[in-house]
Amino acid sequence: MLGFELSFIWAGIIAFAVLVYVILDGFDLGVGLLFPLTKDEKERNVMMNSVAPIWDGNETWLVLGGGGLFAVFPLAYAVVMPALYMPIILMLLGLVFRGVAFEYRWRTKRWKGTWDIAFFGGSLMASLCQGIALGALVQGIEVENRAYSGGWWDWLTPFTLLTGLAVTVGYAMLGATWLNMKLEGRIQAHMRRLAWPFAIATVVFMAAVSLWTPFLRYVYFERWFTWPSMGFSFVVPVLVGLCVLGLFRGLQAQRDVQPFLCALSLFVLGFIGIGISFHPYIVPGALTIEEAAAPESSLWFTLVGTLVLIPMILAYTAYAYWVFRGKIDPDEGYH
Amino acid sequence: MLDGYSAEILARVQFAFTISFHIIFPAFSIGLASFLAVLNARWLWTRDETFLILFKYWVKIFAIAFGMGVVSGIVMSYQFGTNWAVFSDKAGPVIGPLMAYEVLTAFFLEAGFLGIMLFGRERVGEALHMFATGMVAFGTLISATWILSVNSWMQTPAGFSMNELGQFIPEDWWKIVFNPSFPYRLTHMVLAAFLTTALVVGAVGALHLLRDRADKPARRMFSMAMWMLVLVTPLQIAAGDFHGINTLEHQPAKVMAMEGHFDSHPDGAPLILFGLPNQAEKRVDYAVEIPKLSSLILKHDLNAPLAGLDTIPDEDEPPVAIVFFSFRVMVGLGFAMLGLGIWGLIARARGRLFDAPMLWRASMVMGPMGFVAVLAGWITTEVGRQPFTVYGLLRTSDSLSPVAAPAVAASLIAFIIVYFFVFGAGTYYILRLMNKPIKPVSDAPMMDDGPTRTAGTTPAAQVQDKHEDKGMT
Numbered sequence: 024m025l026g027f028e029l030s031f032i033w034a035g036i037i038a039f040a041v042l043v044y045v046i047l048d049g050f051d052l053g054v055g056l057l058f059p060l061t062k063d064e065k066e067r068n069v070m071m072n073s074v075a076p077i078w079d080g081n082e083t084w085l086v087l088g089g090g091g092l093f094a095v096f097p098l099a100y101a102v103v104m105p106a107l108y109m110p111i112i113l114m115l116l117g118l119v120f121r122g123v124a125f126e127y128r129w130r131t132k133r134w135k136g137t138w139d140i141a142f143f144g145g146s147l148m149a150s151l152c153q154g155i156a157l158g159a160l161v162q163g164i165e166v167e168n169r170a171y172s173g174g175w176w177d178w179l180t181p182f183t184l185l186t187g188l189a190v191t192v193g194y195a196m197l198g199a200t201w202l203n204m205k206l207e208g209r210i211q212a213h214m215r216r217l218a219w220p221f222a223i224a225t226v227v228f229m230a231a232v233s234l235w236t237p238f239l240r241y242v243y244f245e246r247w248f249t250w251p252s253m254g255f256s257f258v259v260p261v262l263v264g265l266c267v268l269g270l271f272r273g274l275q276a277q278r279d280v281q282p283f284l285c286a287l288s289l290f291v292l293g294f295i296g297i298g299i300s301f302h303p304y305i306v307p308g309a310l311t312i313e314e315a316a317a318p319e320s321s322l323w324f325t326l327v328g329t330l331v332l333i334p335m336i337l338a339y340t341a342y343a344y345w346v347f348r349g350k351i352d353p354d355e356g357y358h
Numbered sequence: 359m360l361d362g363y364s365a366e367i368l369a370r371v372q373f374a375f376t377i378s379f380h381i382i383f384p385a386f387s388i389g390l391a392s393f394l395a396v397l398n399a400r401w402l403w404t405r406d407e408t409f410l411i412l413f414k415y416w417v418k419i420f421a422i423a424f425g426m427g428v429v430s431g432i433v434m435s436y437q438f439g440t441n442w443a444v445f446s447d448k449a450g451p452v453i454g455p456l457m458a459y460e461v462l463t464a465f466f467l468e469a470g471f472l473g474i475m476l477f478g479r480e481r482v483g484e485a486l487h488m489f490a491t492g493m494v495a496f497g498t499l500i501s502a503t504w505i506l507s508v509n510s511w512m513q514t515p516a517g518f519s520m521n522e523l524g525q526f527i528p529e530d531w532w533k534i535v536f537n538p539s540f541p542y543r544l545t546h547m548v549l550a551a552f553l554t555t556a557l558v559v560g561a562v563g564a565l566h567l568l569r570d571r572a573d574k575p576a577r578r579m580f581s582m583a584m585w586m587l588v589l590v591t592p593l594q595i596a597a598g599d600f601h602g603i604n605t606l607e608h609q610p611a612k613v614m615a616m617e618g619h620f621d622s623h624p625d626g627a628p629l630i631l632f633g634l635p636n637q638a639e640k641r642v643d644y645a646v647e648i649p650k651l652s653s654l655i656l657k658h659d660l661n662a663p664l665a666g667l668d669t670i671p672d673e674d675e676p677p678v679a680i681v682f683f684s685f686r687v688m689v690g691l692g693f694a695m696l697g698l699g700i701w702g703l704i705a706r707a708r709g710r711l712f713d714a715p716m717l718w719r720a721s722m723v724m725g726p727m728g729f730v731a732v733l734a735g736w737i738t739t740e741v742g743r744q745p746f747t748v749y750g751l752l753r754t755s756d757s758l759s760p761v762a763a764p765a766v767a768a769s770l771i772a773f774i775i776v777y778f779f780v781f782g783a784g785t786y787y788i789l790r791l792m793n794k795p796i797k798p799v800s801d802a803p804m805m806d807d808g809p810t811r812t813a814g815t816t817p818a819a820q821v822q823d824k825h826e827d828k829g830m831t
Contacts, residue, residue: 073475075473076477076478079428079472080469080473082432082469089436090435090454090458090460091461093454093457093458094454094455097446097447097450097451098447100438100443100447101444101446102443103439104439104443104446104759105443108765110441112440116772117434119427119430119432119776119777119780120427120780122425122429123425123426123429123783124464125788126421130422130787131517131787169447170443170447171760172760175765188791195580285638287743317451317454318521318525318527318528320451320528321454324455325455325458328462328463329462332466336470340466343471343474346474346481357418357477357479
């Protein structure tokens, strides 16, 4: 009984880590996605400097998502990773290019353009692959005898391509609203203008994915369109509507912070929506949270430290954000 | 291109390749982070600008190395699942939590304070900046602790039981974390990281001394590196000896392969200095040996009996030649480091540390050798663990994901191309930074390559201060 509850606490923690990853690395991947739409090198410099001190911490949540899954749901980790082999490897390679660009582009004049392209391309590859991986998970993974038993291209379907594009467009929206918040002058106005089409596209993609998902599996359909769960579930679309309204109003009124917060909230709500569909599965259609959980001794050992450490991490991460608060000074940087 | 290879061998090559690339960067950034913390602390303490100049010089190099370590490390955190899913399912309950703790206690700490360390000196004040620098250094050491615990558990598993599914179930976390080989392995690795950094710092100092022997920051870093080398190398050799004895107790087959002992020696085993291990014929060809020395080193007794690989079933033998050679490379380089350290000490005693072009050149040659020794050491210990992933309990061939060989081959080729391109570029940028003249604190604009001092014109004696004459830097 206790083990049962413990595994659900853990599912909550992992979901939290993944959510934090998505909203934090989401906006700095978005900054990379917006690189080709800039006017000149100076604009790209200041865009990158807006995330340079914090991107590393943002990305660490991805490692916690993967590492946490390995620690407390080893079976889910062992099943999902081979199933998503190619999108995961491509995402990792994208993150390699993108991550080194933060340092490399300051170290060369001649190759600066190349590392700008690497930063954009890596961000694009990582965003697309994360969306595709999400879609592949939602549409389900075949499992037999504690191992992945599907084919090598199962992850590539019209649905996963749709989720790939949805996540990418959504990250670009996050990036544009972040830059609207952090920058000033021409580049800020430019990013505010760019936020519009990306926000509209995000809403359209969210709607498309939401309407498609219930027809992938009957369980999902039941969650959203049958009483009584429908009563709770439909709070989500209502809140989404409010956030969209807040986002557009904020952009119109040229506010700094409001559009970014509304954009983040959209992601949180989308994430909650996926959670509603998933529950109680960790690998939909194949493994429940309880089935995939590690032995109780592993769950306890990890939980004790996690409950102490996560608040500390959140505290010093918040401090780091506080240190670098406010608009970016275009001439700042340690380079 | 890679047709005909099994998924298992390709996955092993891929793991070996990605982790070998990865280990280079932590080995450097562990030592460099501590070096930076020391430089920053001494700047705050003494207000001697040389320390601040050195901090600003090395922090740029650190940022690049750290970035490469981060991105190659993210790859590692997913590699267990993509290519070694069965291993993940079975050993995950034990090693997964240790790796989760590494993320929670080390990675977040490093990442959270790295931004402040790099960009925050003017924003947070000196005390908090020092704190951030210390936290980054502390984070690298915590990270090493957890990952060495994981690796040691795979070498000398303890504190678990096994269930009917073949999963390792944790029973006693104390025994798991502090498993029998952990203290030796951790000490050996951290000292290796310090030595690796000292060799690089020494080489860069030597390079700048060769150009301008009066350059004060260059003198200071060269002197610090030489102290580090002469003090730490003997410790490292002792730690290695203890580690070897521990390995003999827990992983005898690995030591047999390291020593090239195909046959048992009931009354004192010889030390094979060189030779060509021939696993098929089970002998070492062209062996040059010193009688009974192996028994003396491993058992501290000339006539102690030592068992050989003839006591191990064929299917449990590690690949002897790789382990045999990589071990010799590591040990040989260890003694070369000791030699360099002693040479530096003698030069210092004679007051000629900053007037020793031969020593400087030797230091430059030795600059990258820490990395070679670290890699050789890891090859020795990891290949020596074969054919098991969890020593004696879980075979490598039973650890693999249900992946098809073409998928592993394709990703392997992609990793090779991307890594050589990306990390090749990073190494080039680091080398170029090392080659630049050391700038005064005034902080020249970032892309300014112009020399900030003229090189090699001032005679050494004129600018030597008394403090440095005694080598007390």
